[in-house]
Amino acid sequence: MAELDCERTDELAAAYALDALEPSEAAAVGRHLATCDRAHVEARSVVGMGALVAASSAPVEPRLELRDRVMTTVATTPQDHRATATAPVAPAPSAPARSRDWWGWLRPSLAQRLAVVAVPLAAILAVVAIGLGAQVADRDRALSEVAAVLAGGGQALRVDGTAGRGYLLRQGDQATLVAADVAAPSGSALYEMWLIPADGAPVPAGTFRPEGDDLVVARLSGSLARATVFAVTLEQQPVDAPTSNPVLTVDLTQ
């Protein structure tokens, strides 16, 4: 969608706050508010009103067993920020150590239901091209826009981890990673993608280096035919075997 002027942005602000815009419109409003120097008092004042509308709902007491369900799940669910804090430091390039069976770290929580949507890969890449270089406030809308282009023929698997989030867009045995908020690595370090078959050994599937706030769009090399898990690690150089724990993962058996 074309960029909006200030007047149109203010006109759409209420609908934006209530999540009542098409993804492209919402992206345009978000872009404008994130980059415009004008106060946009009305528009900025209504951000968050959606949550207040939600809070006006009459409470409904849940069944007693729901609390137990929540607490049981929580007991086996890692917190993202604590996983980051305990992530191991990658070894120096001169002495790369092979991590043994780190894919065993992939806990059963990964098998939780993920947002699975169908989308033609060409349409996604076209949308993503519009989103590349998007402003900070727009990345999320661009991602949802990508995943929302649903027309059958493909599959979008939600990718989560400590290094960002996004979707692995799968079409047959080929796939492309689309991710946001992936931190640019320091020095010559890069992210390496892996396809892990059921019998264990990760297979290299390509590398990428995000630049600033851009969305990551990385086409995987190799076939997904035998892979059960997709993972991303941070490496000092392209390697044949991971040297650290994964920072992004997804279960491909969904």
Add this chain to the structure above:
Amino acid sequence: MPTGDSTVSEPEPVDRASVPSDVQLDRRLVERISEGDADALGELYDRYAALALGVAMRVVRDRDVGEDVVHDAFVSAWRRIGQFDVERGSVRSWLLTIVRNSAIDRVRARRVTIDVVEADEQALLKTGADPTPASALARLSADSLRMAMAELPAEQREAVELAYFGGHSYRRVAELQGVPVGTANGRLRLALARLQSLLRNADG
């Protein structure tokens, strides 16, 4: 029976300053949850599960599905608590937005929404100098908010409910209400402006 026992003393007056407000209670819960205290997540659940289910059921209109939504929302809050900034918004607002978006995802299978932790409110607040008035109003009670919604003109309230709980775009709201697109959008603008005014009065 009074015996003149010198150990009996008058109860001390309540120091209101020492009684934590809801906002302070929530902040403490967020801190504890961030430290991995699952009991704190349980306390957050006890505070907001009923309201969360109320929100979920306004969207999905099914108790079983609504409870699934609430379950997923609290687990998501546990996982992503490190991304929530207490200085930028209330945990109630954050949580209820997770619930609403998850519920909308359920009823609109072709639409995927990103979890609220990455949503516009946080992003826009990061680009602004100060928290928005909506955040300042977030401490208001649910009763105040319900009363304010009830005071909206019927067509504005319906437009808001179709948009927010129905997950409809303002164009679709126009179709459903049988009015021009501009009128539907105008109803949403007027509704939010009216709500702000009512809530500011309620806040005193």
